[in-house]
Amino acid sequence: MNGILLIAEQPDIVETFTKMLSPAYDVRCVSTPEAGMAVLWEEHSAIVAVLIELAVARRSGFILSERMKEYTSFSLIPMIAISDELPTSQDMDCIEHGYFDLITAYAPQPLVYKRIANAIRAKDSLSLGQLEKMLKQLPSCIFLKDTEGKYVFSTQIWHHLDTEGDPNWTIRGKTDLEIRKDKENARKAMEADRRILETGEGTEYVIEENEDGIQDFLQLIKRPVYDEDGRVSGIIALINNITDYQLLKMELEKRAKTDALTGLLNKSAAQDLIRMMLSNYQKEGEHSALLMIDADRFKEINDNYGHAEGDSVLAEVGRIVKNNCRAADVAGRIGGDEFIIFMRSIAGPENACQLADRLQEQVRHAFETSALAGKVSLSVGIALCPEHGARFDDLFKAADRALYLVKARGRGSYRVY
Numbered sequence: 001m002n003g004i005l006l007i008a009e010q011p012d013i014v015e016t017f018t019k020m021l022s023p024a025y026d027v028r029c030v031s032t033p034e035a036g037m038a039v040l041w042e043e044h045s046a047i048v049a050v051l052i053e054l055a056v057a058r059r060s061g062f063i064l065s066e067r068m069k070e071y072t073s074f075s076l077i078p079m080i081a082i083s084d085e086l087p088t089s090q091d092m093d094c095i096e097h098g099y100f101d102l103i104t105a106y107a108p109q110p111l112v113y114k115r116i117a118n119a120i121r122a123k124d125s126l127s128l129g130q131l132e133k134m135l136k137q138l139p140s141c142i143f144l145k146d147t148e149g150k151y152v153f154s155t156q157i158w159h160h161l162d163t164e165g166d167p168n169w170t171i172r173g174k175t176d177l178e179i180r181k182d183k184e185n186a187r188k189a190m191e192a193d194r195r196i197l198e199t200g201e202g203t204e205y206v207i208e209e210n211e212d213g214i215q216d217f218l219q220l221i222k223r224p225v226y227d228e229d230g231r232v233s234g235i236i237a238l239i240n241n242i243t244d245y246q247l248l249k250m251e252l253e254k255r256a257k258t259d260a261l262t263g264l265l266n267k268s269a270a271q272d273l274i275r276m277m278l279s280n281y282q283k284e285g286e287h288s289a290l291l292m293i294d295a296d297r298f299k300e301i302n303d304n305y306g307h308a309e310g311d312s313v314l315a316e317v318g319r320i321v322k323n324n325c326r327a328a329d330v331a332g333r334i335g336g337d338e339f340i341i342f343m344r345s346i347a348g349p350e351n352a353c354q355l356a357d358r359l360q361e362q363v364r365h366a367f368e369t370s371a372l373a374g375k376v377s378l379s380v381g382i383a384l385c386p387e388h389g390a391r392f393d394d395l396f397k398a399a400d401r402a403l404y405l406v407k408a409r410g411r412g413s414y415r416v417y
Contacts, residue, residue, distance in 0.1 A: 003028060003046040004116075007036040007064070008053035013084050016105045017051060020112055032056070033064040044073050049116055054081040054091060054102065062097040069098065078119040141239040144225070149175050149193045152234070160209045160216070181211050192222060193235055200224050200232050206242070217246035259333040261311060262318025270332025274342045275392045277330065278385070281344070288385040289352035290392075291341040292399040293321070293359065296377045296411040298337035305371070313367075313376055320362045324355060349384055349416055356380040356414035379406040380414035388417050 004025040008014045009032075018027050028043070030036050033056065040047060052064060068074040081094040081102040094102055100119040103112055132153045135142050141156035151171045161179045163169040171179060176193075180186035185207050192203050202223040209216045219240040227233040257269035265273065274290070282288065295317055302310035314337065321339055325331045330342040343352055360378050367376045381403025383389065388398040398417040406415045 002026065002048040003043060005030070005036055005039055005047050005050045006052075007031070007033060007050065007056060008082065009056055010053065010084065013053055013082060013105055016084075017082060020109050024113060033060045033067075036064055037067055040068070040074060040077075044077065047077055048120055050077055050079045051082050051103075051116075052079065054083045054094060057081060057094065057097075057099075062094070065098040076123055078123040080116065080119055139241075143171075143237050143239070145193065145235040145237070147197060147232070147234060149190055149197075149235075151175075151179075156239075158216075159214065160211050160218075182209055185209065189220070192220075196222055196224050196235055197232055200226075206246070215243070216241060217243045259318070261315055262322075262333050264318050264322060264339070265330065265332035267332065267334040270330055270334060270340055270342075271392065273330050274340075277342065277344060278390065278392055278395075282385065282390070283345075286344075287346050287348060289343040289346055289349070290383045290385070290395040290399045291343070291352060291356060292381040292383075292396070292403045293317075293339040293341065294379045294403055294407065295337040295339075296379055296407070297375065301372065301375060309372070313372065316366050317363060317376075317378070320359060320366065324358055324362070349382070352382045352384070353414065353416065356382065360412065360414070377412035379403055379411045381406060382414060382416045384416065 002025055004021050004027050006014065006017055006021070006027050006029045008017070008029070014029055018029060021027050025048075026046070028039055028047075030039060033052070036050065036052070040050075050064070050068075057064065065079050068077065068079065078100045079098060081091075081099045082105065083091065083102065084105045086104060086106070087102050091102060100122060101115050103115055107115075132155060135155040138155065141154060141158070143154035144152040146152055150173050154171045157163065157171065160181060161171070162181050163179075176186040176189040177183065180189070188205075188207065192205065195201070196203060202221070204219070204221045206217055206219050209218060219242045220237060221240075222235055222237040224232045225234040225236050257265055259266045264270070278288075295313065298310065298313070301313055314333070317339065318333060321331050321341065325341060326343075328344045330340075330344075332340050334340050341355070343355065346352065356378075359380065363376055363378050367373055381399045381401065383395040383398035383402065385395055389395045402415045402417040406413050
């Protein structure tokens with residue numbers, strides 16, 4: 001049973017309020033503020049309100065309310081003044097000292113219960129406001145939602161939200177779909193909330209926001225809140241801005257998969273992606289092509305012009321390869337002077353041959369005004385899927401064999417296996 005601490009000297013007040021409150025509360029009676037403080041130290045977790053005789057409180061200089069303000073443990077306990085006389089305007093000075101109400105012994109029991117309950121709720125509400133104010137000092141955003149997915153509070157209001165330009169705008173009582181600029185992320189948030197409220201299981205996920213020209217990655221950690229009966233009564237969540245971490249992670253992942261000189265995929269990344277596309281995305285009746293590309297006489301260029309010039313040749317070839325590939329194609333550098341292109345979903349062999357022609361022409365043109373004019377060319381071997389195989393290894397062997405035949409017959413051309 002919830003406890004009420006009753007501090008009073010007059011026997012009539014003690015008897016009246018003890019009799020009135022006992023059906024709903026466990027009433028502890030003491031006669032002085034000092035004794036009341038001792039009870040609070042021992043039993044504050046069981047005390048929901050303190051009722052103190054107004055005359056006793058005033059005679060002590062309202063010391064108990066001042067003492068209670070000093071200790072966080074007592075911050076949720078409201079103080080209510082009581083009297084056996086009708087209150088005067090002077091009696092209301094107790095409010096200035098932190099009391100929530102003044103109740104007379106003549107008030108009917110239902111009204112007394114209601115006013116005590118209101119004081120408890122008001123104190124809880126104030127404590128929530130104080131908690132929200134403290135949490136605002138943290139860089140992360142902490143928010144609370146009710147069982148309808150509406151915000152109770154949020155410690156941060158970021159630029160991802162549509163505040164309608166209103167300086168008095170509040171997030172309270174609104175849903176994600178009402179306040180988020182990115183409606184897709186709003187729907188994702190509301191679906192995650194729905195599952196938490198239904199299952200009682202928390203969740204974590206990362207979203208990308210691109211609002212006002214700013215890219216942010218946000219980590220959301222959501223957990224259910226339970227009431228006294230063990231039912232889910234809301235959702236508490238933490239939002240961390242992990243943009244720097246996520247961009248660094250993406251950059252490291254990119255470096256692990258990318259050739260530093262050309263910006264193309266490296267050998268393992270290119271081959272893995274082509275294998276995946278052949279296994280999972282190649283449709284029946286669909287045609288594809290694998291091109292093996294070699295920069296001719298690259299060793300001679302390195303030996304005669306130096307490694308720096310050789311690197312510039314590879315970088316330019318890589319740029320030309322990248323610029324001639326479609327979004328659905330895969331391009332990579334798989335060796336010192338070797339490149340690979342996988343063309344997905346083509347009409348026929350002529351598409352692969354046209355690409356080989358463009359690559360060779362653009363490479364010749366790129367160096368025609370430099371000391372390397374006439375010295376840089378490409379040899380290209382082409383394998384077709386499904387004609388020459390449906391697996392990467394089979395296509396690779398076929399394209400490599402076609403490339404060998406091109407180089408054996410003079411280089412600077414292309415051949416279909």
